[in-house]
Amino acid sequence: MNKELIYLDNNATTQIDQRVLDAMLPYLTTNFANANSTHQFGVGAYNAVKEARKQVAEIIGAETNEIVFTSGATEAINLAIKGVAESYSDKGKHIITVETEHSAVLDTCKFLETKGFEVTYLPVQKNGLIDLDLFKSQLREDTILVSVMMVNNETGVIQPIKELAELTHGVEAIFMTDATQAVGKLELNVDELGIDLLCFSGHKIYAPKGVGALYVRQRANRIKIPALLHGGGHERGLRSGTLNVPGIVALGKACELAQKELEENLKQIKELRDYLEIQLLTIENSFVNGDTKNRLYNVTNICFVGADSEAVIMGLSNPENNLPLIAVSNGSACTSTSIDPSHVLIAMGLDENHAFNSIRFSLGKYNTKEELNIVINQVKTVVAGLRAMIF
Ligand SMILES: Cc1ncc(COP(=O)(O)O)c(C=O)c1O
Numbered sequence: 001m002n003k004e005l006i007y008l009d010n011n012a013t014t015q016i017d018q019r020v021l022d023a024m025l026p027y028l029t030t031n032f033a034n035a036n037s038t039h040q041f042g043v044g045a046y047n048a049v050k051e052a053r054k055q056v057a058e059i060i061g062a063e064t065n066e067i068v069f070t071s072g073a074t075e076a077i078n079l080a081i082k083g084v085a086e087s088y089s090d091k092g093k094h095i096i097t098v099e100t101e102h103s104a105v106l107d108t109c110k111f112l113e114t115k116g117f118e119v120t121y122l123p124v125q126k127n128g129l130i131d132l133d134l135f136k137s138q139l140r141e142d143t144i145l146v147s148v149m150m151v152n153n154e155t156g157v158i159q160p161i162k163e164l165a166e167l168t169h170g171v172e173a174i175f176m177t178d179a180t181q182a183v184g185k186l187e188l189n190v191d192e193l194g195i196d197l198l199c200f201s202g203h204k205i206y207a208p209k210g211v212g213a214l215y216v217r218q219r220a221n222r223i224k225i226p227a228l229l230h231g232g233g234h235e236r237g238l239r240s241g242t243l244n245v246p247g248i249v250a251l252g253k254a255c256e257l258a259q260k261e262l263e264e265n266l267k268q269i270k271e272l273r274d275y276l277e278i279q280l281l282t283i284e285n286s287f288v289n290g291d292t293k294n295r296l297y298n299v300t301n302i303c304f305v306g307a308d309s310e311a312v313i314m315g316l317s318n319p320e321n322n323l324p325l326i327a328v329s330n331g332s333a334c335t336s337t338s339i340d341p342s343h344v345l346i347a348m349g350l351d352e353n354h355a356f357n358s359i360r361f362s363l364g365k366y367n368t369k370e371e372l373n374i375v376i377n378q379v380k381t382v383v384a385g386l387r388a389m390i391f
Contacts, residue, residue: 004324006371010204010364011153011181011299012329016250017206017257024208024250035243036234045245052252056213059255060179060198061189068214068235069248073180074104075228076199076214079239080176081108083225084145084197085117088174092142096120096173098130098159099347101149103333105178106343109147126349127291128157136167143173150182154331154344154360155290156299158186165194174223180204180212184258185266185296190215196223202247206365207254211247214238265365270297272372273363277302279376280361283383289345289358303350303358304379307386310339312359315382316375326375329360 007015027048035045053064070076085095097109099121109119120138125131130148139146146168148159165175176197182188183198184205190198201212216238217223231240258265277300280286285305304312309330316326331342341355350358361375 003319006324006326006367006375008361008363008367008375009327009329011360011362013203013209014206014364015366016208017254019257020207020250020253023253024246027246027249031245033245035245036232045243048249049243049245052248055252055256055259057215059183059259060215061191062215063218065236066215066218068216068238069243069251070212070214070239071210071244072203072212073102073178073199073201074212076201076212077102077104077178078108079214079228080197080199080216080225081105081112081145081147082228084174084176084223085112085115086226087224088144089117091172092140092144093117094120094140094143095145095147096122096135096138096143097147098122098124098149100124100128100152100154100157100344101147102153102178102180105147105149124347127294128152128155128289128344128348129291129294130159130164132160132163132167135164139167139171139173141171143168143171145174145176147176147178149178149180150188151179151186151296152290152344153181154299154342155301155348156181156296156362157290158182158294158296160294161195162193165196169194181296184255184262185298187262190217191219196221197225202251202254205254205258207250208247211244211251213251261365266297269363269365269367272367272369273297273300273361275369276300276361276363276372276376279372280379283380286383289348289350298363299360301345301358301360303354304383305354305357307357307383309356309359311386312379312382315385316378323378324371324374326378329362330356330358331360 033041033045035049053067057064057067148164151158168175174196179198180200183200196217198215203209227238229240234240289301333340341352345355
């Protein structure tokens with residue numbers, strides 16, 4: 001790509017950090033050994049995985065034997081939810097999740113419905129938050145699992161995880177959280193929050209795609225789940241397959257950096273996000289989707305009434321003008337025959353038109369104020385142009 005790129009789609013994926021790349025590269029080239037080989041060459045790879053497991057465990061306050069490396073959050077979510085369904089069905093067949101979850105959770109739950117499980121999809125309030133009284137009323141004796149994401153990928157809304165976990169344990173069910181948008185961006189500790197299962201992914205925190213992790217509580221109230229993939233018995237039998245040593249090393253390094261630099265990143269990104277949001281809200285007929293208090297600092301999801309988000313996305317990345325390409329997104333889901341509005345915004349009570357007019361700006365540690373000034377001008381121009389075509 002020759003054109004300059006202004007990347008504001010960091011919730012979709014992030015640019016790999018050079019230090020992460022430097023850490024993983026030797027395991028693709030000179031140190032390419034299999035971490036399970038018993039010769040000295042293999043021991044080097046084994047030790048690198050061991051170190052990465054420590055770094056990953058540390059960022060969420062877990063023990064190293066509670067971490068299972070996977071190919072990403074989707075696999076971790078499947079392993080966790082299907083695993084609980086299989087292991088705990090003697091207690092019951094009821095699962096609770098939320099309408100605004102990522103499709104990795106929703107579709108896994110839908111699959112389980114075809115296997116005789118009953119799933120409650122909790123609605124959310126207009127601000128995207130769960131109503132705790134409503135949640136309490138849905139818990140049952142036969143509830144085996146509650147799965148609630150920590151931070152929403154489209155709006156940044158943060159759910160009250162500690163309270164939800166406590167209530168879940170009140171009926172002796174398991175509490176799982178998809179923390180893909182939270183790990184590395186928020187301080188979090190699985191023990192303090194009462195989390196039994198937690199999933200996340202490397203490519204949201206400046207590591208490459210294709211690596212992630214599942215935390216499975218092994219201390220008090222040990223969680224027992226079976227494997228999805230069978231084979232060589234890797235990852236304590238939970239995830240067979242030759243370990244992705246370079247990916248795992250990268251994930252470890254990304255966690256180490258994220259933990260060390262969390263405060264600094266938070267301050268810098270929040271300041272930029274707030275600046276962007278204030279400036280964009282000067283566009284008339286625009287508003288923020290989602291609670292602005294309980295929200296992660298790197299996202300703003302804004303509805304520009306009357307401006308189709310697909311057209312805005314295309315207008316901001318028009319290869320024919322001399323401006324930088326600006327990468328933003330919406331939560332629409334494209335199928336071969338239609339485009340559906342974001343299920344998250346619809347669950348929050350937005351009508352279809354407003355959902356189709358909403359854009360997610362997700363910032364990362366490489367963004368600058370100069371970039372945002374270009375974005376602000378461009379969004380104003382594109383939105384005004386689209387509105388002029390309609391009105
Ligand atoms: C909240 C959330 N959960 C799960 C996923 C899936 O992650 P992965 O791409 O690692 O499978 C994503 C990525 O888009 C996400 O944002």
